[in-house]
Amino acid sequence: MNVIGLGIASMGVAIGLGLIGFAGLQGMSRQPEAIGKLQTAMLIALAFVELVFLLTVFVGAPGLK
Amino acid sequence: MGGLLSTQTNVLASAEAVSSLGTAIYVGLVLILLFAVLAMAKKGLNGRVFKNPWTQATEQLYLFIENMCVGIIGSHGRKYIPMIATFWLVIFVANVVALFMGFSPTASLSFNLGMALISIGYVQFEGMKANGMFGHFSHFAGPKLGGLMALLITPVIFVIEIVSEIIKNASLSLRLYGNIFGGGKAVHSMNELGHSIYVPFGEFLMPIKLLTVVVQALIFCLLTCVYLSLVTGHHDEEHGEDHGHGAPAHA
Amino acid sequence: MSNQEKSSGLPYPVKLVVGAVLMFGGFWLSQNAEQYLPFQHGLAEKGIPLDLGITIAVIGVFLILFPVINSFYLKPLADAINERTHALESTFGEAESLRAEMTKMKSDYEQRLVATEAEARAQIQAQIKEAQDLRQSLMADANAKADELVKRAQQEIEAEKQRVLGELRSSVVTLTLQASEKILGENMDSDKNRRLVTEFIDKVEVPS
Numbered sequence: 164m165n166v167i168g169l170g171i172a173s174m175g176v177a178i179g180l181g182l183i184g185f186a187g188l189q190g191m192s193r194q195p196e197a198i199g200k201l202q203t204a205m206l207i208a209l210a211f212v213e214l215v216f217l218l219t220v221f222v223g224a225p226g227l228k
Numbered sequence: 229m230g231g232l233l234s235t236q237t238n239v240l241a242s243a244e245a246v247s248s249l250g251t252a253i254y255v256g257l258v259l260i261l262l263f264a265v266l267a268m269a270k271k272g273l274n275g276r277v278f279k280n281p282w283t284q285a286t287e288q289l290y291l292f293i294e295n296m297c298v299g300i301i302g303s304h305g306r307k308y309i310p311m312i313a314t315f316w317l318v319i320f321v322a323n324v325v326a327l328f329m330g331f332s333p334t335a336s337l338s339f340n341l342g343m344a345l346i347s348i349g350y351v352q353f354e355g356m357k358a359n360g361m362f363g364h365f366s367h368f369a370g371p372k373l374g375g376l377m378a379l380l381i382t383p384v385i386f387v388i389e390i391v392s393e394i395i396k397n398a399s400l401s402l403r404l405y406g407n408i409f410g411g412g413k414a415v416h417s418m419n420e421l422g423h424s425i426y427v428p429f430g431e432f433l434m435p436i437k438l439l440t441v442v443v444q445a446l447i448f449c450l451l452t453c454v455y456l457s458l459v460t461g462h463h464d465e466e467h468g469e470d471h472g473h474g475a476p477a478h479a
Numbered sequence: 480m481s482n483q484e485k486s487s488g489l490p491y492p493v494k495l496v497v498g499a500v501l502m503f504g505g506f507w508l509s510q511n512a513e514q515y516l517p518f519q520h521g522l523a524e525k526g527i528p529l530d531l532g533i534t535i536a537v538i539g540v541f542l543i544l545f546p547v548i549n550s551f552y553l554k555p556l557a558d559a560i561n562e563r564t565h566a567l568e569s570t571f572g573e574a575e576s577l578r579a580e581m582t583k584m585k586s587d588y589e590q591r592l593v594a595t596e597a598e599a600r601a602q603i604q605a606q607i608k609e610a611q612d613l614r615q616s617l618m619a620d621a622n623a624k625a626d627e628l629v630k631r632a633q634q635e636i637e638a639e640k641q642r643v644l645g646e647l648r649s650s651v652v653t654l655t656l657q658a659s660e661k662i663l664g665e666n667m668d669s670d671k672n673r674r675l676v677t678e679f680i681d682k683v684e685v686p687s
Contacts, residue, residue: 203300207454210447214399217406221527248509251533255540266552273559283556290556309557310549314541317548333537338530342537 169220176216183208254325255333262321289316293449300453301460308456311350312449315343319404319448323441326408327434334444335409340401347452348397355459364459368393400451407444411437494542501539508532648684652676 187205191198265282272280278287293313297305319334326332333339355364370385372378415430415437422429509532512519522529655676656668 199299203296203450206443206447206450210403210451211399213407214403217402217410220406220410221402248506248512248530248533248536251530252506252536255537259544262548263551266548270552270555273555278559286552286556287560290553290560310553311545313553314545314548318541318544336530336533337528338533339537341529342534343541345534346538346541 172219173216176212176219179212179215180209183212250331251333251336251339254329254331255339258318258322258325258333261325262317265321266317289313296450296453300450301457304460305453305456308453312452315347315452316445316449319343319445320441323408323444326412327437327441330412332408334404335412337401337405337409340404341397343404343448344397344400347400347448348393348455351452351455351459352393354456358460367459396455400448404444404448407440411440491546494546498539498542501542502536503539505532505534505536505539508535648677648680651680 183205187201187208190201194201266286269280269282269286272278272283278284290309290313293316294306294309297309297312301308322332322334322339326335352364355367358364359367368386368389369382370389411433415433418430418433419428508515509530512530512532516531519529519531652673656672659672660668
């Protein structure tokens with residue numbers, strides 16, 4: 164059951180990452196001159212979304228034992 | 229199927245296996261590699277055009293980090309370049325070691341927590357140096373409110389900000405640890421998956437891991453820069469604002 | 480955290496000593512973790528393999544590493560990059576000044592060329608003018624000489640004519656008188672007759 168919970172968590176985080184990548188690429192294609200700023204902001208957002216999954220793993224995975 | 233689940237269940241169980249002596253040996257390995265690369269790069273420093281590929285690579289890295297520091301922190305960000313560059317070099321070399329070895333310093337939560345503590349501690353130190361001790365802590369208390377609101381909300385914001393500062397440590401270290409250690413575990417699990425037909429599926433993850441190697445080093449340095457810019461970036465405006473709003477608040 | 484804050488402004492050897500103390504202290508703490516940090520075992524059971532001794536040792540290692548890497552590689556690299564930038568800038572400045580000098584020389588040369596050309600043209604004009612003057616004066620000279628010649632010739636012709644006319648007149652008078660003498664048989668050659676004949680000739684002479 165807990166494994167399924169982890170799967171759901173990873174699914175949500177994957178959707179979030181995809182949305183960030185989508186928005187980032189769209190913005191970059193619309194304004195190619197702002198790629199540097201967009202990349203920085205995108206990477207920071209990616210890092211924070213990724214952290215959610217890692218925290219989930221660290222809170223949830225020990226219960227798998 | 230049961231095999232897959234059983235590998236998943238002991239993902240984190242074997243995490244405590246590496247002792248402090250093993251960590252020290254791996255840190256020594258990373259430092260030896262790092263200094264070997266830097267010594268090779270140092271040989272190509274003479275001359276107007278750097279022909280040595282190691283020197284060229286480190287020059288590009290230096291310019292990139294300089295761009296990042298100046299772009300995010302501002303014109304006074306140039307003095308943080310050595311620290312950011314050292315973080316980058318150590319994390320990058322350790323991540324490359326993690327690609328080929330079973331263990332690496334960055335795959336250890338303790339090592340990453342040490343780096344995060346240095347990073348956040350330095351950020352606090354710089355904030356205190358830039359805003360003064362009182363200014364730095366009043367920065368935590370959020371916007372200046374008057375009357376009852378100040379009594380009710382400011383302590384809550386203060387506690388939340390302190391907790392978020394502590395969480396920053398955990399987030400910096402956990403991100404690096406989870407990515408590097410988890411990447412190794414993913415390779416291990418996928419190798420287990422193809423164990424019966426002798427195909428190392430996990431090695432096909434190598435391109436993604438290569439990307440992770442660079443991105444994690446970048447993100448660690450980027451977030452350090454962002455935290456530094458948060459405490460030192462609005463120095464001048466904050467000071468003027470403090471004087472303007474401070475007088476009626478005290479009166 | 481507080482150690483880092485305190486040692487950040489410290490001089491180089493103190494940093495190294497603090498870093499080494501933290502490093503070995505952390506290592507020792509990690510070796511004796513069961514005794515001093517017993518809660519780590521519970522964390523490891525829960526899946527968080529934290530070893531605070533290693534963390535403290537890492538802080539020490541980084542305290543040593545920052546100045547060492549900075550002085551070992553980053554500072555020389557930054558110096559080299561700055562030096563290269565300055566060299567490039569100075570080279571560019573030199574090239575710029577050389578180019579300005581060249582432009583100046585070129586304009587100088589062009590000016591001198593224009594001046595030379597104008598001078599040459601003026602000289603040519605002067606020569607032409609002089610030649611024209613000379614021609615005019617020569618022509619005037621020649622004209623004057625020719626006029627003089629013509630005038631003298633006319634005077635000579637006139638004089639000759641006068642002389643011839645006088646001679647003719649005297650010979651006519653003589654002939655007339657001789658003819659009259661012959662006719663009259665008597666000497667008529669006296670001053671009075673001669674005057675008469677001359678008056679007669681004057682009268683009949685066609686005014687020229």
